[in-house]
Amino acid sequence: MSSPSVALVVVAAGRGSRLGADLPKQYLPCAGKPLIAHTLEALIAARAWSAATVVIHPDDHALYEAALSRLPEAARRALAPPTPGGATRQASVRAGLEAVAAALPDIVLIHDAARPFPTPALVGRAVAAAEAHGAAAPGVKLADTVKQVDAVGRVLGTPPRAALRAVQTPQAFRFPLILAAHRRAAAEQVGDLTDDVSVAEWAGEQAFLFEGDPDNFKVTTMPDFTAAEMRLMRGASETRVGQGFDVHAFAEGDAVWLCGVRVPHTHALAGHSDADVALHALADAIYGALAEGDIGAHFPPSDPQWKGAPSHVFLAHAAERVRARGGAIVHLDATLVCEAPKVGPHREAMRARVAEIAGLDAGRVSVKATTTERLGFAGRREGIACLATSTLRLP
Numbered sequence: 001m002s003s004p005s006v007a008l009v010v011v012a013a014g015r016g017s018r019l020g021a022d023l024p025k026q027y028l029p030c031a032g033k034p035l036i037a038h039t040l041e042a043l044i045a046a047r048a049w050s051a052a053t054v055v056i057h058p059d060d061h062a063l064y065e066a067a068l069s070r071l072p073e074a075a076r077r078a079l080a081p082p083t084p085g086g087a088t089r090q091a092s093v094r095a096g097l098e099a100v101a102a103a104l105p106d107i108v109l110i111h112d113a114a115r116p117f118p119t120p121a122l123v124g125r126a127v128a129a130a131e132a133h134g135a136a137a138p139g140v141k142l143a144d145t146v147k148q149v150d151a152v153g154r155v156l157g158t159p160p161r162a163a164l165r166a167v168q169t170p171q172a173f174r175f176p177l178i179l180a181a182h183r184r185a186a187a188e189q190v191g192d193l194t195d196d197v198s199v200a201e202w203a204g205e206q207a208f209l210f211e212g213d214p215d216n217f218k219v220t221t222m223p224d225f226t227a228a229e230m231r232l233m234r235g236a237s238e239t240r241v242g243q244g245f246d247v248h249a250f251a252e253g254d255a256v257w258l259c260g261v262r263v264p265h266t267h268a269l270a271g272h273s274d275a276d277v278a279l280h281a282l283a284d285a286i287y288g289a290l291a292e293g294d295i296g297a298h299f300p301p302s303d304p305q306w307k308g309a310p311s312h313v314f315l316a317h318a319a320e321r322v323r324a325r326g327g328a329i330v331h332l333d334a335t336l337v338c339e340a341p342k343v344g345p346h347r348e349a350m351r352a353r354v355a356e357i358a359g360l361d362a363g364r365v366s367v368k369a370t371t372t373e374r375l376g377f378a379g380r381r382e383g384i385a386c387l388a389t390s391t392l393r394l395p
C-alpha cells in the first residue's frame, strides 16, 4: 500500500489568558526564540507534510512573522500562509481543516502550538493510529487519583483511574472524517468541544487512543512555561557568564536615565547617547559572554547616528545577538554605584523595563544599588558607575 499523504494543522490563535503574560503564550520568548518556533521546528523535522498551515489570530501577523523568521529557511518553506482563526479552539481547527482541504490529504494531524515537544516517534504513532482507526489521540495514564466534584468542591465520585487517560495532541484523523465532523458541529452550532476526538465522538465516530508522551505537555500556566524553557535549555550545551562596567559623569540637567527609566534628579548624566550607564553595562555583559567585543565596537561613539540615542537600542541589539547565535539569556544582574538618586523606589520599574528590552521574564532580571560610603568619584557625587553580569546558555 502506498504511504498516505499527511497534512498538518497547528492551532495558535488562542490568547493565553490562563498564563496571563503581555503576549499570547505561543509568542513568548522561550530559550531564545518564540515558543511556537520550537513547536513548528519539531513538527517540520518529524516528517514531510503534504500541506501544513498554522492557524493564527488576525491581530498576531507581526508576531507570527517574527516567530517564522527564527525557523530555518527549509522549515519556513514547508508552511503555507497562515490561516485566520476563530473565537474557540474548535473554530480555529475547523478553519485550518478548510485551509488544507484543497490538498486532499488522506490523513491530518492537528496539534496545539502550545505543545513544544512533539517527537518524530509520537508523530509516527499518530499517523499509524489514524490509518488504523480513523480517529485517534495520544493518551497518557494518570498519576493522581481523580475526583468528580460539584461547584463547591463536594466530592461526587471517584472514577476508576485505570480506565482514564489524559489526552494530548497531535490528534490524528482520516481527513474526510474529521472535516465532515467539524463541519456538522459548526452547522449545528455545537461549539464547546475542547479537542478534536470529542468532535469525532460527537459525530458518532469510534475513536481510539495511542501511547502519548508525558514530556509532550501543554503550556497553559506560567509554571508550565518555565518548565518548558528549562527543558529546552537543557538542550543548549554551554553556560557562559559575562561582565560589564560603565561610568558616566554628572552634567547639568534634571533627570538621569537608568535601566531605561527616567529618574528625576538634580543632574543629568553626560554621554554621547542618553548616558544610561546601566543599559551600557548590561549590553557589555552580554557582548562579553558572547565574546563579541563591546558596545563601542557595535555602536562607535564617533558615529553621529548614535548621538543622543536611547540606550535600549544597545541592550536590544546585544539580546538579539544571543538569539541569533541560537542561545538564551538566563539572567541579568546590574549593580548601580551612586550616592543619589535613590534606586529603591524605581527598582521594579527598572527590572520590568530591562526585561522588556531584552525579551525576558522580569524574574530573570536583578537591579541592585550601593554607595561607596562617600569615597571616590561616586562618593563625591561626580557620577554614577554600574557593574553588570549576564548568564547565557549557548548551543
Ligand SMILES: Nc1ccn([C@@H]2O[C@H](COP(=O)(O)OP(=O)(O)OP(=O)(O)O)[C@@H](O)[C@H]2O)c(=O)n1
Pocket (backbone or CB within 6 Å): 011, 012, 013, 014, 015, 016, 017, 018, 019, 024, 025, 026, 055, 085, 086, 087, 088, 089, 090, 092, 093, 111, 112, 113, 114, 115, 218, 219, 220
Ligand atoms: N480560539 C482559539 C483558542 C485556542 N487556540 C489554540 O489551541 C491550543 C490549545 O489551547 P489553550 O491551551 O487553551 O490556549 P489558549 O486558548 O491560548 O489559552 P487560554 O485558554 O488560557 O486563553 C493553543 O495552541 C491555542 O493557541 C486557537 O487556535 N484558537
Ligand SMILES: C[C@](O)(CO)[C@H](O)COP(=O)(O)O
Pocket (backbone or CB within 6 Å): 089, 112, 167, 168, 169, 194, 195, 196, 218, 220
Ligand atoms: C486539545 C487539548 O490540548 C487536548 O488535551 C486540550 O483539550 C485543549 O484544551 P484547552 O481548553 O484549549 O486548553
